[in-house]
Amino acid sequence: MAAAVALQGVSKAFGDVYAVRELDLAIRDGEFFSLLGPSGCGKTTTLRMIAGFEFPTEGSLQIHGVEMALQPPNERPVNTVFQSYALFPHMTVEENVGFGLRMKKVGGTEIAERVKRALDMVRLSHRATAAPKQLSGGQQQRVALARALVNEPEVLLLDEPLGALDLKLRQAMQTELKDLQARVGITFVYVTHDQGEALTMSDRIGVMHEGRLLQVGTPQEIYERPTSRFVAGFIGEINLLPATVIDHDSVRLAGGRLVAAATGVAPGSEVTVALRPERLELYGVNEVIPTNLNTVRGRVTRRVYFGDVFFYDIDTTDGVIEVKEENRPGVDLHEIGEEAVVAWDPAASTVVER
Amino acid sequence: MGPGGVDGRGAVSEPGGAAAARSELEDAARRAEARRGFLIALPAWFYLTLFFVIPLGIVAVYSFATRSSTGRTVLSDWNFDSYRRLWDSLVVEIALRTLLLALATTLICLMFAYPLAYYMATRRPALRNVLLILVMIPFWSNFLVRTYAWKVLLGSDGPVSQLSQALGGEPIRLLFTNTAVIIGLVYGFLPFMVLPLYTALERMDWSLVEAARDLYADGWTAFRKVTWPLSIPGVVAGSILVFIPTLGAYVTPAILGGAKTTLAGDYIVSQFLAARNQPFGSALSMGMMLIMLAATIVYFRWFRPSGRDL
Numbered sequence: 006m007a008a009a010v011a012l013q014g015v016s017k018a019f020g021d022v023y024a025v026r027e028l029d030l031a032i033r034d035g036e037f038f039s040l041l042g043p044s045g046c047g048k049t050t051t052l053r054m055i056a057g058f059e060f061p062t063e064g065s066l067q068i069h070g071v072e073m074a075l076q077p078p079n080e081r082p083v084n085t086v087f088q089s090y091a092l093f094p095h096m097t098v099e100e101n102v103g104f105g106l107r108m109k110k111v112g113g114t115e116i117a118e119r120v121k122r123a124l125d126m127v128r129l130s131h132r133a134t135a136a137p138k139q140l141s142g143g144q145q146q147r148v149a150l151a152r153a154l155v156n157e158p159e160v161l162l163l164d165e166p167l168g169a170l171d172l173k174l175r176q177a178m179q180t181e182l183k184d185l186q187a188r189v190g191i192t193f194v195y196v197t198h199d200q201g202e203a204l205t206m207s208d209r210i211g212v213m214h215e216g217r218l219l220q221v222g223t224p225q226e227i228y229e230r231p232t233s234r235f236v237a238g239f240i241g242e243i244n245l246l247p248a249t250v251i252d253h254d255s256v257r258l259a260g261g262r263l264v265a266a267a268t269g270v271a272p273g274s275e276v277t278v279a280l281r282p283e284r285l286e287l288y289g290v291n292e293v294i295p296t297n298l299n300t301v302r303g304r305v306t307r308r309v310y311f312g313d314v315f316f317y318d319i320d321t322t323d324g325v326i327e328v329k330e331e332n333r334p335g336v337d338l339h340e341i342g343e344e345a346v347v348a349w350d351p352a353a354s355t356v357v358e359r
Numbered sequence: 360m361g362p363g364g365v366d367g368r369g370a371v372s373e374p375g376g377a378a379a380a381r382s383e384l385e386d387a388a389r390r391a392e393a394r395r396g397f398l399i400a401l402p403a404w405f406y407l408t409l410f411f412v413i414p415l416g417i418v419a420v421y422s423f424a425t426r427s428s429t430g431r432t433v434l435s436d437w438n439f440d441s442y443r444r445l446w447d448s449l450v451v452e453i454a455l456r457t458l459l460l461a462l463a464t465t466l467i468c469l470m471f472a473y474p475l476a477y478y479m480a481t482r483r484p485a486l487r488n489v490l491l492i493l494v495m496i497p498f499w500s501n502f503l504v505r506t507y508a509w510k511v512l513l514g515s516d517g518p519v520s521q522l523s524q525a526l527g528g529e530p531i532r533l534l535f536t537n538t539a540v541i542i543g544l545v546y547g548f549l550p551f552m553v554l555p556l557y558t559a560l561e562r563m564d565w566s567l568v569e570a571a572r573d574l575y576a577d578g579w580t581a582f583r584k585v586t587w588p589l590s591i592p593g594v595v596a597g598s599i600l601v602f603i604p605t606l607g608a609y610v611t612p613a614i615l616g617g618a619k620t621t622l623a624g625d626y627i628v629s630q631f632l633a634a635r636n637q638p639f640g641s642a643l644s645m646g647m648m649l650i651m652l653a654a655t656i657v658y659f660r661w662f663r664p665s666g667r668d669l
Contacts, residue, residue: 056569056573057572057573058569058572058573077572077577077578078569078572078573079572079573079574079575079576079577083573084573084574085569085570085573087566087569087570088566089564089566091564091566091567091569091570092570093567093570093571093584093585094567094589095588095589104571104574104576104584105574105575108574108575108576108580109575152574153573156574156575
């Protein structure tokens with residue numbers, strides 16, 4: 006079966022500035038796919054090309070196997086939830102939701118029925134005759150969702166739809182969106198710069214940077230097996246230690262320490278060892294450490310208490326390493342100024358380019 | 360410090376007393392605010408009263424007075440004679456012609472101005488400002504002078520006529536016709552239509568148009584269903600800014616129009632100056648104002664079915 010959305014060699018230039026470069030991406034039918042990246046990375050331009058608001062300068066864009074690169078938006082089987090919601094201020098909630106069906110010349114009774122069902126789905130039937138500006142931000146958000154979903158699009162495009170909401174509401178809407186997607190079974194393409202949002206909601210994530218798609222994978226793959234320094238650094242907290250490759254399973258850290266790590270690049274290459282703070286353990290200098298672990302010795306320079314966890318900064322000859330330790334009984338506290346040993350399983354580290 | 364401390368009777372006081380003290384403070388603040396507002400508006404109040412309210416009152420009073428046989432206005436013997444004359448066929452004809460011409464001018468202005476304003480509002484911000492200045496350039500020279508320039512252009516030996524003759528046609532004399540008056544009025548009032556339309560379109564949230572396109576509307580339908588309704592406030596403001604002054608236009612029809620194209624403005628002036636009939640001239644003025652008021656009200660009502668803020 007053809008991918009819900011397939012982009013091949015897609016580039017978009019505005020003048021001589023490339024917003025998107027040579028993008029290849031296949032979004033599977035029925036999946037919740039997130040495009041993640043900092044602002045200006047090209048994720049919104051990519052979404053707008055799928056919607057039809059921008060046309061690619063080069064490349065092919067197919068929706069369920071049909072070439073759509075140059076089709077106007079009204080001829081594409083996709084609908085968009087805009088960042089600003091873009092609800093029509095001169096129409097009521099139900100008129101907004103029914104707009105697409107009216108444009109498609111659906112019969113009046115069917116429109117009424119489907120609008121009602123869509124409003125039920127987002128729990129806003131009681132505000133059907135309200136004007137958009139009478140609704141709260143979260144309600145407007147749900148109207149925008151209903152307005153798009155009522156058309157039963159093949160793909161739903163969402164452009165940072167939760168960006169304007171406050172934290173509590175955003176978290177509630179994340180769950181609601183994910184549930185909704187599972188229920189309607191429509192392919193969601195979700196643009197966000199919020200890595201937490203992308204990790205919790207997506208089936209797969211595509212990370213973009215400077216117009217290029219760097220990595221596509223499940224949230225776990227993206228978090229635990231970043232293939233580039235940018236992806237490693239952009240998602241979650243991470244220690245990035247400069248090192249030189251010795252052979253296929255060991256590297257020498259900048260401070261001279263030899264540690265085990267799967268490398269996959271030629272000996273002598275300058276690389277970065279990426280270590281998640283929660284994958285590190287902190288030992289006292291006199292403790293017995295399992296021999297299969299990598300160790301680096303240093304001094305505790307900072308300890309921050311977060312309730313459920315402690316964050317430590319350990320100053321070592323290989324750089325400052327951040328360690329996250331759970332606040333559990335049996336886990337020793339380390340004082341500032343104390344010597345300590347940072348230890349990790351070689352499998353927990355990832356080697357990426359310098 | 361709690362709210363009770365405000366009244367100065369100590370740190371602890373009854374909540375009721377505190378509330379009373381607070382509301383007294385609020386009242387005082389409101390009064391001070393109103394006083395300040397009045398002071399700020401005072402020069403304008405003074406000006407408007409002296410040059411607008413009082414003259415209008417005089418016109419209203421004169422409209423019920425009597426003209427003596429020598430053309431003096433007799434301020435006694437109040438009557439409705441001048442108002443009765445408003446139903447003379449000549450007056451009705453002039454009024455209808457004026458209305459028609461004002462409507463035509465407004466519509467033509469709208470037709471020219473809307474695409475221009477749309478074009479301007481969709482340019483880069485830097486270019487927008489340049490275009491705005493270009494639209495306002497005509498204001499740099501006097502309206503009367505510009506109208507005389509049209510007299511030259513539209514005359515029987517003017518360039519329009521010369522061009523027609525050069526192409527082997529008849530000489531065209533537009534001057535002293537209704538067409539000339541409309542050309543002059545459209546020329547004069549076009550910027551007043553462009554500016555409010557531009558403001559309305561410039562403030563447009565274009566993602567709404569994208570949303571319409573996304574919801575299967577083609578370009579024209581998206582314009583009809585979204586852009587146009589959302590620009591109505593600009594259309595109303597521009598139309599009123601053109602329609603009302605055109606109703607009372609005097610200079611343009613006086614210079615470009617002929618004897619057969621007398622408009623209300625012309626006619627009122629002639630009553631005051633040539634016919635020396637101040638009561639009738641005043642009644643005509645009052646009638647015009649009523650028509651303008653009615654037109655404005657109808658216009659606002661007509662374009663505000665959905666209760667949108669204008």
